[in-house]
Structures are given as C-alpha cells and as structure tokens.
Amino acid sequence: MGGTRVNARKYEHLRGGVTDPVPGSLFALALSQGITVPPAPGRELRFGRNRPQVDLCIGEDDLRVSRQTGVISHRDGGWQVANTGRLPIRLPGDQWLFPEHDPLPLVFGYTPMFVRGTRGREHVMEVYVIGPDGACPPALFDAVTQPPKRYWLTPDEKLVLVVLGQRYFAQEAFAQPLGRKQVAEEMTKLQPGEDWNEKKIDRTIAAVRLRLHQDGVPGMLKEELVEPIGNMLNHNLVQVLMSNSTLVPSDLKLLDGWD
Known part of the structure; x- marks a missing residue:
C-alpha cells in the first residue's frame, strides 16, 4: 500500500476536509481505522471484511461483505476505485459500482462509499482526495446559508x-x-x-x-x-x-x- 495509518478518532468524518494535506493524496476513513496514502503510480488501498489482508476494514462482523470489497489505486495521475467483491458499492447520486464495471475515477474532495450487508445494514467508507493545490476547503461557520433553488408553481x-x-x-x-x-x-x-x-x-x-x-x-x-x-x-x-x-x-x- 505505501500508506500511513492515522488515528481514526482524530477525524470524526472527512466531509470538512483533512489537516496537513499533501497535494493529490488520498485519505480514507472507516469505523475504526483511518489511512492516508500519498500519490504515486501503482499505490493501492484495499478495503473489505478481512482485516489481516486489507488496508482498511469495513463490515468486519458482516458475512455479506466480501473479504476484499474493492481496491482504490493511483493510475494515470489520479485515484480510481474498482469493485472486487460480490456486492455493488453505492456512491453519491445513487450511482452503483458493480464488479464487472471498469474502475471509476474519484474526483477531488469528499466521496462516501456504501456497502449493504445483512438485515439492511450499510457499511460506509469515507474517502477524501486532496486537490492539486493541497488546500482544504475553508470553514464557513458564520456564512449566510444558501437557500435551495425552489421552483415557482401556480x-x-x-x-x-x-x-x-x-x-x-x-x-x-x-x-x-x-x-x-x-x-x-x-x-x-x-x-x-x-x-x-x-x-x-x-x-x-x-x-x-x-x-x-x-x-x-x-x-x-x-x-x-x-x-x-x-x-x-x-x-x-x-x-x-x-x-x-x-x-x-x-x-x-x-x-x-x-x-
């Protein structure tokens, strides 16, 4: 893998970005683990149920989750995720990544991934890809909330x-x-x-x-x-x-x- 484990407790979630980023690096966070991987051709992050044989463990106690669910790899200057398990991986916008699909490029910023297990459980892995400038999004605590675009109806x-x-x-x-x-x-x-x-x-x-x-x-x-x-x-x-x-x-x- 060539990555570094980070304290998962340090990051409650990755939606707001990460600290001390390296441009192009990948941060991944699961329930009890966090990992950062710098960008380099051939770098990979394997995730799934089998903790001893993957880099990031999700669904450890759920037999519906594959031992290796997927692989995130650095190719052609960016990160991409491939499904190597049996169940589809759900991504934002109701997009589903199946094992027979080509690897899906990851955009800069935040991407959650979900794998459905037994009894309706959903296991989540959060991913954050640092942009080329290495900057985190600014905090907007006091900014005015942008209203949704509502449509006029008779x-x-x-x-x-x-x-x-x-x-x-x-x-x-x-x-x-x-x-x-x-x-x-x-x-x-x-x-x-x-x-x-x-x-x-x-x-x-x-x-x-x-x-x-x-x-x-x-x-x-x-x-x-x-x-x-x-x-x-x-x-x-x-x-x-x-x-x-x-x-x-x-x-x-x-x-x-x-x-």
Whole structure:
C-alpha cells in the first residue's frame, strides 16, 4: 500500500476536509481505522471484511461483505476505485459500482462509499482526495446559508403535485406517485366546480416537468429515459421538488380531509 495509518478518532468524518494535506493524496476513513496514502503510480488501498489482508476494514462482523470489497489505486495521475467483491458499492447520486464495471475515477474532495450487508445494514467508507493545490476547503461557520433553488408553481399546479406525491410526503415505504385517474378523482373532490379530467392532469404535470427540463433538470422528459418508463417521470418530478423544498410534507394540509 505505501500508506500511513492515522488515528481514526482524530477525524470524526472527512466531509470538512483533512489537516496537513499533501497535494493529490488520498485519505480514507472507516469505523475504526483511518489511512492516508500519498500519490504515486501503482499505490493501492484495499478495503473489505478481512482485516489481516486489507488496508482498511469495513463490515468486519458482516458475512455479506466480501473479504476484499474493492481496491482504490493511483493510475494515470489520479485515484480510481474498482469493485472486487460480490456486492455493488453505492456512491453519491445513487450511482452503483458493480464488479464487472471498469474502475471509476474519484474526483477531488469528499466521496462516501456504501456497502449493504445483512438485515439492511450499510457499511460506509469515507474517502477524501486532496486537490492539486493541497488546500482544504475553508470553514464557513458564520456564512449566510444558501437557500435551495425552489421552483415557482401556480396554485393549481401545487395542489395537483401534492395530490400526486402525497405518499412521499407521508413517508410511506417504497412510495410511488398516484395514477392520473386517482389524481383526477381527488382533484374533483377538492375542486368540484372544476373539470379535472385525466388529460388536464397530464397537461398540468407535463407543464411543470417541461419548465424544470428547460432549467437543466435531468429525467423530466420521456426521451431521456429507457423503456419501460412506468411512473418514473412523475417519480423523478416529485423527488426533485422535494429535494429543493418546493414541496414539503406540511403541504398535505392542502388536502382537505386528508387522512
């Protein structure tokens, strides 16, 4: 490996960067171990369950975790991670790295990696790659918090979308959007004087998706997805609007008599 073990207790996590960095070096942290590896061609960091034979141990007491889950190596001037185990490694943005995939380059900065074990357990390894200038990100304790980018919705659009995504706001397991027929029926109950048919529901939702697509949000158009699409377009829409707080659970109060 050619790395140096560091006191894991010194670093509660790596999200805020590391101290005394060497440009291009790799820091990795698990539950009870920490390692720093300077950049050099051929350097490797092996991680997995078998503590005596890996450089960083994760999932030590979990037989679902491979004895060697993966390898982070320095190639072509940067670090890359390869999956050498049986289970996929989950990365940010719901990206999955499988054993048959090519190694994935690691970007400068912070990257958490997750391996799912038995009974829903998830084992995490944090990685931080130091940038070429060797600098840590500055502390921003007193800076003004940047608000999320919320999207403007008409009152009708907001009500339709709350009806559409009510299962998500209620935090139901494996939530899915309501079907357009169900949305039309509930909208008719909420606004009995309006003609809320399925086509009008489709037009209302499609108009919001188009605005988000024009603003650069991916996954809003059918052409961007692979068949079968099912509810994926509306699922993506609800997820985006929840992630930036355009829609929040308290919006359920708009549904009069919602239980």
